[in-house]
Amino acid sequence: MPHQLSIFAENKPGKIEKITGIIAEGQINIRAVTISDAGDYGIIKLLVDNPERGFELLKSENIAVNLKEIIAVKIEDKIGGLHEISKVLRENNINVNDSYGFITEPKKEAVFIFQVADPIHAENILKKEGFSLLSDRELYLI
Amino acid sequence: MFNSSIEQLPRQELEALQLDRLKKALEAAQRTPFYKKQFSDNNIDISKINSLPDLRKLPFTTKSDLRVSYPDGMCAVDRNVIVRMHASSGTTGKSTVIFYTRKDIEEWSSLVARGLYSSGIRSEDVFQNMMGYGLFTGGLGLHYGAEKLGCMIIPSATGNSLKQIQLIQDFKTTAVHITPSYALHLADVINGEGINPADLGIRKAVLGAEPYSEATRDKIQDIYGLKAYNNYGLSEMNGPGVAFECEELGGMHIWEDFYIPEIINPETGENLPDGETGELVITHINREAMPIFRYRTRDLTRIIPEPCGCGRTHKRIDRMKGRTDDMLIISGVNIFPSQIESVLMNIPEVGNNYQIVVDRENNLDKIHIKVELYSKMFHGDIKELDSLRKNITDLLKSTIIVTPKIELLEPGSLPPSTGKAVRVIDNRKI
Numbered sequence: 001m002p003h004q005l006s007i008f009a010e011n012k013p014g015k016i017e018k019i020t021g022i023i024a025e026g027q028i029n030i031r032a033v034t035i036s037d038a039g040d041y042g043i044i045k046l047l048v049d050n051p052e053r054g055f056e057l058l059k060s061e062n063i064a065v066n067l068k069e070i071i072a073v074k075i076e077d078k079i080g081g082l083h084e085i086s087k088v089l090r091e092n093n094i095n096v097n098d099s100y101g102f103i104t105e106p107k108k109e110a111v112f113i114f115q116v117a118d119p120i121h122a123e124n125i126l127k128k129e130g131f132s133l134l135s136d137r138e139l140y141l142i
Numbered sequence: 143m144f145n146s147s148i149e150q151l152p153r154q155e156l157e158a159l160q161l162d163r164l165k166k167a168l169e170a171a172q173r174t175p176f177y178k179k180q181f182s183d184n185n186i187d188i189s190k191i192n193s194l195p196d197l198r199k200l201p202f203t204t205k206s207d208l209r210v211s212y213p214d215g216m217c218a219v220d221r222n223v224i225v226r227m228h229a230s231s232g233t234t235g236k237s238t239v240i241f242y243t244r245k246d247i248e249e250w251s252s253l254v255a256r257g258l259y260s261s262g263i264r265s266e267d268v269f270q271n272m273m274g275y276g277l278f279t280g281g282l283g284l285h286y287g288a289e290k291l292g293c294m295i296i297p298s299a300t301g302n303s304l305k306q307i308q309l310i311q312d313f314k315t316t317a318v319h320i321t322p323s324y325a326l327h328l329a330d331v332i333n334g335e336g337i338n339p340a341d342l343g344i345r346k347a348v349l350g351a352e353p354y355s356e357a358t359r360d361k362i363q364d365i366y367g368l369k370a371y372n373n374y375g376l377s378e379m380n381g382p383g384v385a386f387e388c389e390e391l392g393g394m395h396i397w398e399d400f401y402i403p404e405i406i407n408p409e410t411g412e413n414l415p416d417g418e419t420g421e422l423v424i425t426h427i428n429r430e431a432m433p434i435f436r437y438r439t440r441d442l443t444r445i446i447p448e449p450c451g452c453g454r455t456h457k458r459i460d461r462m463k464g465r466t467d468d469m470l471i472i473s474g475v476n477i478f479p480s481q482i483e484s485v486l487m488n489i490p491e492v493g494n495n496y497q498i499v500v501d502r503e504n505n506l507d508k509i510h511i512k513v514e515l516y517s518k519m520f521h522g523d524i525k526e527l528d529s530l531r532k533n534i535t536d537l538l539k540s541t542i543i544v545t546p547k548i549e550l551l552e553p554g555s556l557p558p559s560t561g562k563a564v565r566v567i568d569n570r571k572i
Contacts, residue, residue: 006522008515010552036524041550043524062554064515066522 001069001119002136005046005054008064011037019044019063026050026057031142032113034100045098047113049140069119072134073126077103077110085112085131092125104142111142144259144291145252148399149454156398156455160427161194164402167426167433170218176211177435197402197425198413202436208238208378217241219431229277230377230476240279240377241431247286249428250380253397254287257386260395260454261371263346265292267317270309272324273351273474275299279381280351280474284319287383293317300324300474303331310342317346321474322354322362326505329365340367348373350382351474353462372461378437379424385459393446393458400428403459404436405445408466416447421466422459440466468566470500473507477542479566482511485537491519491530495556502570509546511538517553 009015016035023030023046032047048054051067058065075081082101089096099114111134116122126133134142143149151159168188171177181188184201191199208216217224225244229237242250263269269288275281281299288295296309306328309315320328325347332339347362347370359370374394375382384401385394396403401424405414408421422439426432442465446458470477479498486492493514501508513534515527527550534548557564 006520008520008527008550008552010550010555038524038528041527043522043527045522059517062517064517064520064553066520068522 002072002139003051003067004070006066006068007044009044010041022057028054070113072111072113072139074132075110075112077107088129094122144256163427171433173218174216176215200435202438203434204438209236212236213239228279243430246429246431251286251290254383255290257383258291260386260388262389263317267293268313268315269293269317270296270298270315272320279377283381319348321351322349322358323505325362339365344368352471379426388452390451393460395454395456396459398456416445419444472509472544475543481541485541497556498566500568511546512549512551514551514553
């Protein structure tokens with residue numbers, strides 16, 4: 001199952017710079033970034049091509065970091081693409097916590113990434129419904 | 143004067159009364175497990191205490207002695223003759239408890255009444271008591287004293303500024319008991335209501351429970367058009383009413399028929415002569431339920447040697463100059479940094495470093511506590527962080543009473559705990 005880095009950061013200038021500096025120095029490439037902000041602090045989420053290495057590097061710099069399991073599903077880049085998978089998730093009572101998406105091939109393919117309470121259960125259901133899930137290797141090589 | 147025969151008692155007679163009461167208090171103390179042990183451990187023969195200077199032969203009593211005596215190791219009477227207890231929060235969880243018999247409560251009330259009278263409060267006054275009621279002595283202590291004096295008491299307690307203003311207006315409050323910081327804050331609220339505080343008709347304020355400067359006193363007097371008086375007390379010595387400022391405004395008379403004050407060098411414990419600044423040590427010589435000898439208040443002041451123009455013979459102590467320990471007074475509440483530390487260190491998500499920052503915003507004390515998140519306890523979830531912050535706030539509030547603002551910081555962002563880390567930053571200008 002793929003992972004992303006969740007990093008605790010104070011809401012101050014220079015925090016993203018520091019973290020991305022460590023990532024870049026480790027020759028790690030960032031595929032996607034999101035930030036959830038809760039006032040004084042927030043969580044920076046990085047999808048990178050080598051999350052284990054990123055995790056170790058950040059940890060060695062005394063940064064509060066965690067590897068979070070995520071689900072990455074291929075969807076069609078068309079009107080209603082996200083709606084289709086949302087319907088399946090709703091039918092199976094799966095609640096999406098954090099999510100984002102990006103286009104991999106314009107007008108053809110996109111990836112929807114999200115966190116759920118029980119990723120294995122969600123994965124099984126999506127596979128059964130015929131969705132194509134990206135493995136960590138596939139995802140990191142996008 | 144409220145009790146001129148006592149308040150003007152010639153020094154010689156006053157000292158004879160003190161010695162007589164000291165001896166009685168020593169006898170009563172023999173009945174307490176704490177003093178029984180303390181006297182025998184230090185080979186104190188109370189029959190050899192025959193003069194006031196002999197008091198110096200006794201060891202000091204400290205706050206931690208009260209804590210280890212919890213709940214009633216210092217109580218000199220049977221439980222069934224006790225009519226009240228008060229408590230103040232201790233540095234590490236356990237409270238320090240004070241007991242009172244009916245006689246103690248009545249005499250304490252008279253003492254407070256005496257002090258209020260010396261500050262110019264009279265039975266005609268409508269007295270609004272804006273202090274916390276409950277285990278804290280400040281509210282009930284002044285309440286009983288003002289009632290004894292014959293004032294009409296409005297037990298409005300703390301907070302709810304609009305209600306306070308309404309009570310002042312509807313019942314024509316003429317005197318208030320208030321912390322200096324709340325007096326300034328309330329003035330802002332009164333102005334915000336389009337009312338000039340000076341038009342409310344309050345003529346006297348008894349200020350207490352927290353340190354403040356002469357400049358603050360002047361400001362409060364100007365804004366409200368009143369006269370403000372300082373008073374000093376601590377729960378171990380009953381509560382408020384230990385010393386009160388008379389209308390000469392030259393320091394606070396410490397009521398020597400109840401208390402024997404000493405000033406010591408806080409480092410060596412040696413007694414200092416009158417006039418020199420040091421730590422105030424007080425012996426309570428007139429409390430049935432709980433005699434306390436040579437209590438180290440940790441407050442720094444001096445005894446003013448000159449006689450007072452008001453004619454009272456009781457010595458005066460100067461405005462408190464600070465503390466010998468790290469106690470903080472936040473909105474009138476006593477807080478030790480160690481209380482905050484012990485709460486924080488029991489929360490696994492909190493790292494080893496923390497910082498306490500105290501500010502005064504709009505005349506209200508604000509306490510910010512900066513804590514570092516412990517990396518290993520971070521699970522990448524923002525909701526978890528929000529509930530952690532709420533949890534820290536709730537745990538601290540239940541210990542220190544005031545509500546702190548918690549700031550979660552990245553690991554390593556505060557100065558390390560080794561060496562002389564600055565844990566407390568007090569930005570208030572008092």
